[in-house]
Amino acid sequence: MAERVRIVDVASLAGVSTATVSRALSAPETVGPATRKKVMEAVRTTGYRINSAARDLRQRRARSILILAPNLSNTFFSRIFAAIQEEAGAVGLTVQISDSRIGRDKLVSLGYDGRADGIVLLDGNIDPEVVNGWNLPLVQLSEWNESYDAPRLVFDNPAAARLAVDHLADLGHRALLHVSGPAENVLAETRRAGFLEAAAARAVSAEVFDGDFTLAAGAEAARRWAGLAERPTGVFCASDECALGFISECGRLGVSVPRDVSVIGFDDIDFADHFLPALTTIRQPREEMGRQAARMIVAMLEGQGAAAGATGAPIAPELVVRGTTLPACPAAARSEAAAEG
Amino acid sequence: MAERVRIVDVASLAGVSTATVSRALSAPETVGPATRKKVMEAVRTTGYRINSAARDLRQRRARSILILAPNLSNTFFSRIFAAIQEEAGAVGLTVQISDSRIGRDKLVSLGYDGRADGIVLLDGNIDPEVVNGWNLPLVQLSEWNESYDAPRLVFDNPAAARLAVDHLADLGHRALLHVSGPAENVLAETRRAGFLEAAAARAVSAEVFDGDFTLAAGAEAARRWAGLAERPTGVFCASDECALGFISECGRLGVSVPRDVSVIGFDDIDFADHFLPALTTIRQPREEMGRQAARMIVAMLEGQGAAAGATGAPIAPELVVRGTTLPACPAAARSEAAAEG
DNA sequence: CTGAAAGCGCTTACAG
DNA sequence: CTGAAAGCGCTTACAG
Numbered sequence: 071m072a073e074r075v076r077i078v079d080v081a082s083l084a085g086v087s088t089a090t091v092s093r094a095l096s097a098p099e100t101v102g103p104a105t106r107k108k109v110m111e112a113v114r115t116t117g118y119r120i121n122s123a124a125r126d127l128r129q130r131r132a133r134s135i136l137i138l139a140p141n142l143s144n145t146f147f148s149r150i151f152a153a154i155q156e157e158a159g160a161v162g163l164t165v166q167i168s169d170s171r172i173g174r175d176k177l178v179s180l181g182y183d184g185r186a187d188g189i190v191l192l193d194g195n196i197d198p199e200v201v202n203g204w205n206l207p208l209v210q211l212s213e214w215n216e217s218y219d220a221p222r223l224v225f226d227n228p229a230a231a232r233l234a235v236d237h238l239a240d241l242g243h244r245a246l247l248h249v250s251g252p253a254e255n256v257l258a259e260t261r262r263a264g265f266l267e268a269a270a271a272r273a274v275s276a277e278v279f280d281g282d283f284t285l286a287a288g289a290e291a292a293r294r295w296a297g298l299a300e301r302p303t304g305v306f307c308a309s310d311e312c313a314l315g316f317i318s319e320c321g322r323l324g325v326s327v328p329r330d331v332s333v334i335g336f337d338d339i340d341f342a343d344h345f346l347p348a349l350t351t352i353r354q355p356r357e358e359m360g361r362q363a364a365r366m367i368v369a370m371l372e373g374q375g376a377a378a379g380a381t382g383a384p385i386a387p388e389l390v391v392r393g394t395t396l397p398a399c400p401a402a403a404r405s406e407a408a409a410e411g
Numbered sequence: 412m413a414e415r416v417r418i419v420d421v422a423s424l425a426g427v428s429t430a431t432v433s434r435a436l437s438a439p440e441t442v443g444p445a446t447r448k449k450v451m452e453a454v455r456t457t458g459y460r461i462n463s464a465a466r467d468l469r470q471r472r473a474r475s476i477l478i479l480a481p482n483l484s485n486t487f488f489s490r491i492f493a494a495i496q497e498e499a500g501a502v503g504l505t506v507q508i509s510d511s512r513i514g515r516d517k518l519v520s521l522g523y524d525g526r527a528d529g530i531v532l533l534d535g536n537i538d539p540e541v542v543n544g545w546n547l548p549l550v551q552l553s554e555w556n557e558s559y560d561a562p563r564l565v566f567d568n569p570a571a572a573r574l575a576v577d578h579l580a581d582l583g584h585r586a587l588l589h590v591s592g593p594a595e596n597v598l599a600e601t602r603r604a605g606f607l608e609a610a611a612a613r614a615v616s617a618e619v620f621d622g623d624f625t626l627a628a629g630a631e632a633a634r635r636w637a638g639l640a641e642r643p644t645g646v647f648c649a650s651d652e653c654a655l656g657f658i659s660e661c662g663r664l665g666v667s668v669p670r671d672v673s674v675i676g677f678d679d680i681d682f683a684d685h686f687l688p689a690l691t692t693i694r695q696p697r698e699e700m701g702r703q704a705a706r707m708i709v710a711m712l713e714g715q716g717a718a719a720g721a722t723g724a725p726i727a728p729e730l731v732v733r734g735t736t737l738p739a740c741p742a743a744a745r746s747e748a749a750a751e752g
Numbered sequence: 753c754t755g756a757a758a759g760c761g762c763t764t765a766c767a768g
Numbered sequence: 769c770t771g772a773a774a775g776c777g778c779t780t781a782c783a784g
Contacts, residue, residue: 090770122526142492318687469778
């Protein structure tokens with residue numbers, strides 16, 4: 071618990087001014103070689119470490135970015151956080167995380183408290199007045215809101231839904247079900263709309279159950295699905311967790327995936343590939359998304375704001391075919407025919 | 412992008428000194444009612460928000476705690492992060508997260524840069540000189556290191572291993588395998604040691620495979636296990652991911668869990684209950700752990716350091732029996748007998 | 753109850 | 769190349 075050593079301690083030991091110490095540390099080339107050596111020597115013997123808080127106050131910046139997400143314990147976010155932290159850390163930025171559901175007043179303060187230079191926002195459901203009131207560089211990631219006056223990095227959800235529908239239709243499934251996310255969520259909305267549109271394009275019947283992306287919602291959907299007179303044979307879930315919940319509940323109901331029903335998830339979380347059977351899903355490149363968002367914020371901080379911050383093309387989806395989808399089976403076709411007859 | 416309003420702006424509008432504004436905001440009862448009203452009025456019309464960076468510098472504290480973890484994208488941590496953030500946020504603390512593998516020099520600086528008041532450390536493999544050199548309140552969570560001079564909150568890993576072994580032995584399994592974590596990891600070490608000790612106490616044969624907690628390590632272990640002349644019928648994995656990887660690979664090898672082999676995991680991550688079959692595992696109350704660690708740090712920051720910070724009893728494990736463990740089956744017993752004969 | 757003034761620990765024009 | 773001085777935006781003894 072040694073006393074904190076300050077720049078004046080270094081200065082007096084080296085016999086120079088604090089200005090010189092400061093320069094020797096941050097711009098060594100502006101200081102004479104002999105002076106520089108004395109200073110460095112003093113830094114070493116005192117064990118001096120700069121106090122970032124003081125420097126940041128003086129320079130009126132925080133050297134920190136804030137990640138705001140609606141649910142920190144959601145496994146979908148973990149890799150995104152890690153990627154942002156890695157990219158930001160590489161250029162000397164600290165990263166803070168906060169739950170975005172902390173109350174309007176606290177949220178408003180975040181933009182003014184001098185603790186963050188920029189924000190990566192993963193929540194599209196914050197009051198636009200609050201978001202647009204922050205006068206800080208901001209990028210929207212994954213979720214977004216048309217009313218936010220900020221660039222965004224989004225996944226191509228409609229194209230992803232199309233990929234899922236086409237895959238099921240190509241396998242011969244004629245009746246499809248979509249288990250959606252929460253109604254007021256952009257991701258859920260765009261996936262649902264994409265599903266409906268693609269199903270219409272393929273002239274395939276389409277039904278939608280409401281859900282909320284969770285394992286529990288998937289299980290609930292499976293029970294509802296099982297109760298249907300005519301069960302759709304192809305199910306597209308709005309998240310992997312939901313799909314896994316659906317499949318797992320099917321197991322309890324004595325229904326086999328993919329023999330009795332094909333299921334597609336969304337995200338390609340780590341478990342997707344290790345589930346039994348391995349989950350067919352839509353891959354979202356989460357690390358890449360986090361990394362890109364971090365780079366956008368960094369570019370904006372460096373003043374290349376408008377240009378670099380412009381909203382680019384959405385991230386392209388990729389269908390990963392694994393073990394939970396199969397061609398529509400004869401049995402299903404038969405029962406369908408029987409039901410129709 | 413309105414200009415940032417400072418305390419002087421409020422003061423001049425209200426016709427008082429900055430000292431009075433400061434007091435009106437942080438200790439309203441020390442200010443006359445009329446003055447208070449004027450100040451509040453001025454705060455409202457200017458939209459003033461305090462600059463935390465300046466206040467923190469003046470008060471020589473950061474109002475922030477830092478979480479340091481070896482792998483931010485590990486799903487085991489997500490709930491812990493969320494719990495810490497929630498608990499710390501409730502008392503006005505900001506939380507930063509950083510990967511603990513950012514290099515020695517950066518790590519050293521963390522304790523001196525004035526940006527954090529305390530640290531929650533989830534990594535037991537940092538050089539003790541670095542850790543003990545920080546003169547900041549610190550609590551070790553989950554992982555720990557005997558050489559760190561700091562209180563810790565740990566899970567009772569030996570008792571947990573005993574629970575797993577007893578469960579398998581009670582089911583009649585006479586040959587057990589443990590798939591361990593990385594060699595230099597305390598969690599892995601204590602679980603392995605607990606496993607060995609408990610197996611000896613139950614007079615059951617015990618074998619250990621090295622692993623690293625990942626899905627891939629579990630799959631790899633399953634392949635090794637399948638190649639054994641005498642396959643242990645009870646497998647205790649050092650993490651749920653590892654167990655899931657093991658089970659999933661068994662599926663590919665045509666081995667059925669739990670019919671042919673019983674498997675127990677460790678952690679009780681969200682997926683454990685939704686895997687097929689649902690995973691029997693040891694539950695670690697991650698939210699509770701995060702919450703308690705946050706409370707310890709907060710208590711230390713409030714100066715109740717030594718007392719409240721004392722290392723308490725380890726967190727008790729709980730065995731959650733689900734679908735991946737079954738009594739040792741006759742077939743297994745027979746092949747075992749045959750092998751012995 | 754309120755204000756003038758010092759100070760938190762730095763950086764940076766401004767001189768020389 | 770180096771130093772004296774101002775200032776980042778607050779808070780807090782110290783007076784009154």
